[in-house]
Every structure is written in structure tokens, then in C-alpha cells.
Amino acid sequence: MDSTQRKITKIAREALRFTSKVLKDTGLGLSEYEFIHCIRHNPGISQEGLREKFGLDKSAVARRAANLEKKGFIERKPDPNDGRGKQLFATEQANTVKNSKVLVESFFYEWLLQDVTGEEREIFLTVLDRIYWKSKNERRADFKNLIELEANCHGKFEA
CATH class of the missing domain: 1.10.10.10 (Winged helix-like DNA-binding domain superfamily/Winged helix DNA-binding domain)
Known part of the structure; x- marks a missing residue:
């Protein structure tokens, strides 16, 4: 999930x-x-x-x-x-x-971030940056890894 x-x-x-x-x-x-x-x-x-x-x-x-x-x-x-x-x-x-x-x-x-403490912001932005680059790099690879992963799920995403 x-x-x-x-x-x-x-x-x-x-x-x-x-x-x-x-x-x-x-x-x-x-x-x-x-x-x-x-x-x-x-x-x-x-x-x-x-x-x-x-x-x-x-x-x-x-x-x-x-x-x-x-x-x-x-x-x-x-x-x-x-x-x-x-x-x-x-x-x-x-x-x-x-x-x-x-x-x-x-x-x-x-x-949105104005009520987030400095420490929370630092952690959040570090994790967000890591997630962003993972997403960006996968898109640059034309989503090949995700397409392969999805295929291994045996059509789990099909309607």
C-alpha cells in the first residue's frame, strides 16, 4: 500500500x-x-x-x-x-x-513550511532532495527500472 x-x-x-x-x-x-x-x-x-x-x-x-x-x-x-x-x-x-x-x-x-522547526526542515529537505533525484534520474532513464518492476508485478496496475 x-x-x-x-x-x-x-x-x-x-x-x-x-x-x-x-x-x-x-x-x-x-x-x-x-x-x-x-x-x-x-x-x-x-x-x-x-x-x-x-x-x-x-x-x-x-x-x-x-x-x-x-x-x-x-x-x-x-x-x-x-x-x-x-x-x-x-x-x-x-x-x-x-x-x-x-x-x-x-x-x-x-x-507550508513556516510552522516546521529548523531541525524538522533540515531532515525533511534532505529526504525530499534524495527522493527528488531518484525520481528525476528514473525519468531520465525513461522509467526503465519502474517499467521492469511493474512488469514483474504481473499487471497489478492494469484497470
Whole structure:
């Protein structure tokens, strides 16, 4: 059983809700922030690349990209290797909203920790850092260890 009771997920969800509420004037939804984040970290990514990362259909990705371009958060440029394709790039406006989002999220997490003693905070942050890097390294390995582990559970996660 999950000893965390998915509390990490639940806290992250509350942080997203707070961030969305504070930054509502940007005109961006949570999924649009994720698109911008992906484009910022993968300059020149294609719409097909976004489709693969997010598991969406082509038309949904095209609509979202067109909407973000219209709002001034991304630019679509012709792909020099594919006459029909477009490469996506974040604009300065996207970088500005990213910085605002980071500040709001940081404020939320510091607020959560304000009642935690110095010793508790130190232990918590040490463990959190270790868990974060385990997660990040597994993602960088394309979740190969987890997929193998899940396969050994004989489809335990299937609906």
C-alpha cells in the first residue's frame, strides 16, 4: 500500500490550484503552463514531439500551440528539415510568466513550511532532495527500472 497516501501529489495539486488562482490574469490554464515548460526546455520541439510527450492527438496539440502563439507565449517557425513541420520556441513573455509562476510556487511552499522547526526542515529537505533525484534520474532513464518492476508485478496496475 502507498504509505504516503499520495500526499505529495495532493500537495502539488494544491500548489497548482493556488498558482493558477494567483496568476489568472495571464490567461493561461495549467495545461498551457505545462506546454510552455516543455517548449522552454526543448527549444525547437515539433508539434509531433509535444504530441508524443503529452499523449494528445494532433489536432489538440495544434489548437493549443495556435492558442499559445496567439497569446504571445510561443513562436512557431518553419522546420528547416521538414517543409511541412513547425518548430516551437518560447518567447520572452513565456520566460516572464515562468518566473512569476516560480515565485508564486515558492511562496506557497515556504508558507507550508513556516510552522516546521529548523531541525524538522533540515531532515525533511534532505529526504525530499534524495527522493527528488531518484525520481528525476528514473525519468531520465525513461522509467526503465519502474517499467521492469511493474512488469514483474504481473499487471497489478492494469484497470
